[in-house]
Amino acid sequence: MMDKQVNKNVELHKRRERAVPRAPYNISQVYVDKARGAKVQDVEGKEYIDFAGGIGIQNIGHNHPKVVAAIKEQVDQFIHPCFHVAPYESYITLAERLNALTPGDFAKKTILLNSGAEAVENAIKIARKFTGKSGVISFDRAYHGRTLLTMSLTSKVKPYKHGFGPFANNTYKLPYPYYYRKDSFLSNEEYDDRLVEQFNHFLMLEASPDEIGAIIMEPVQGEGGFIVPSKRFVQGIKRVCEENNILFIADEIQTGFCRTGKLFAMENFDIAPDLTTLSKSIAGGMPLSAVTGRADVMDAAEIGQLGGTFGGSPVACAAGNAVLDVIKEEHLVDKSRVLGEKMMKLLQEMKERHDVIGDVRGLGSMCAIEIIEAEDFKQPNPGLTTTILQACWDKGLMTLKAGTYGNVLRFLPPVVIADEDLERGLAIVDEAITENK
Template sequence: MMGKKFAHVQTALPGPKAKELLERRHNVVPNGIGYGAPTFVEKAKGALLTDVDGNQFIDFAGAIGCINVGHSHDQVVSALHDQVDKYIHTGFNVMMYDPYIELAEKIASLAPGPSNKKVMFLNSGAEAVENAVKIARKYTKRQAVVSFSGGFHGRTLMTMSLTGKVRPFKYEYGPFAPEVYHAPFPYHYRRPESMTEEEYSDYLLSQVENFFISEVDPSLVSAFIMEPVQGESGFIIPDKKFVQGIREICHQHGILFIADEIQTGFGRTGKYFAMEHYGVEPDLTVISKSMAAGMPISGVIGREEIMDSASPGELGGTYCGSPLGCRAGIAVLDVMEKENLNARAEALGKRVMEKFEELYDRYDVIGDYRGLGAMCALELVKDRDTKEPAKELTSQVLKEAHERGLIVLKAGVHDNVVRLLMPLVITDEQLDEGLEILEEAIESVLVGAKG
């Protein structure tokens, strides 16, 4: 790493302090909780991480998309300190507090579409999805829910049932919640070669209509739930025609459309909400991750009449919409506006995709590169013609990147996608160095494979 300005790993990972912590971790933390880099953070600021052994890393993971405004942003930290000095928790359903109202007002005003919105807050993304399903069932008086193949919605019973990938999320964890169905989702890179993108979308939409014949009658379906960009499945981006087509199908049959914006929201794709790219107003939207710069909070946004279908006491929870999370969320929205982070996401995405195009021309193992705003990914394959996934190669690239000072994640239906979720406040210099490290990691792994 000589000559690098930001990232420098001084020892092979893990370092001596990290090794000690790893041993303690394995003694007390279950194996089912995974980890990427085998080290432990000491401090984090902006897009840089420093571990307990003094190694510095450029962060292209952002806590799986939670840190759009950067680690420990001064304005967020200040808001949290101020709130801690006043009160930490009273329970909104016991004695209310105004940060909840202020954050709800701000989010309702930003949500896509002209309808009057109401907002409730929860603790996690999975909990938001659970409550969106509850609300949809209450409003429609129907039980069935339809999600999409490849989608990820969480690890609780209902959200695991909605998730459209078996390993590692669902394997041996059944039986799952009843009345959950999965419809096909467009994966354009792997569409039949005989079909154009438009023909492929038309075909999948027709399959949804057939789905109502073979799987579940539309009169029994309360909601469809869709990620505007599928995150865990490798940043799979549907086309506008498909998303609008699903929205129209929902409208025709009195079915609610739920947008899962947990990973795509709060500037990641260059908009406050990714559904804005498709010109669609969801009936319900679930949010979390970057809404509070890492504080555990989530929410459900919905049309007023839908949100008001539940009676007092039917929604909520002990820690839902904590004052600390709400204050952090207010600060995040202020930072996004002041620093124009939606435009910054577009600029970052453009810069990344230009680099990805160069890498695609240079390395045959890159089968596809794609992105929406700053939500960008490389899909690695063994052969561009067969598109056989290069799962092991992808893991090796990530390991090599970590050892060179870059924290980056993989994803994908086939675990062969390198995904980028860097903080939107990352500097151009940090971004370029991170991309350089990624290229070095790919080159190193390929040279090692040939050797």
């Protein structure tokens, strides 16, 4: 504490504003000094409970000692000879492990890359090459990244797409269920069936099956507001894909690695995707992503057609292999399920106390609440959401917003969070709502 400067955050933020363009958003002006497990300390010595996990990167907790040790050991051996120049074992090992662990009892292969968007770009390239069909379908409220192709698949104009067109050709959107906001005269099953039927209509009215190579789906929508589809819907979409030779790509970038009470979220829906994109919590915070999928599909691209200078760097692979060890040794899949049950229970109780909480939803430990105008049922209240969010940060809780209307508070605490920190974090949310509603 002694050496921390009182106004260090403000000073750093002034420097940031001078040196860095405004476009990369900062949800806070809290500059990090140190992070461990589910706790983060800023440069002024203030401690935060972390419900943001770097947007879902820290499922196993900040700076897990095994990950840190693996990174250090790798750095001492070699940093980066480049996989395309002189390959190394840790890349192969990680690929083998992801092939074995992702859903699907068939031969698989994995390519490693750097970012989530890069994984999605590569999955689409691979799918196009395999099928010979360029059309790609994503969903309303989807988020797949910020590069040209992934931004084209992303479904929120402001801020992600505004002014950045023209977008990639042959990309289309289908509706994704949103049970909280569906027409009330439909049962959930009728609603699911209608949405699946729209896929069939799309293939008659918009683009024929011989033009559509792939559909890409988040098993739970992340940026879109933590919206959980039903098994009926996901399986219905997969069935139409199979009937029309369309590849099913699961974007598990935010849902993967124990977030949803399973290692991968598609396990909740009993779906084995043709291809899966992975990133975020894959390597404890090192930049790493992957496309894992059917070996025959993955081998469609020819030698030299995929890759990149830093993809699957040795340091990131060392971290990725250590993350998989930790998940197994510490039973983090089970922990995620238990954590999710606890969060959902406490959030449901919170909803009883606050009529501005319109919906509580989640899958495993990927949980969120939707903030509405109390007097006008279901009217989104983004202003109050921002106020609550700010109050949470002021009280020492890092958390995030999401959703089309900016009225969803989403919670992505490390799965290893201590009970007392989880309870204190949720108590902070409760206080922030009480004081501001």
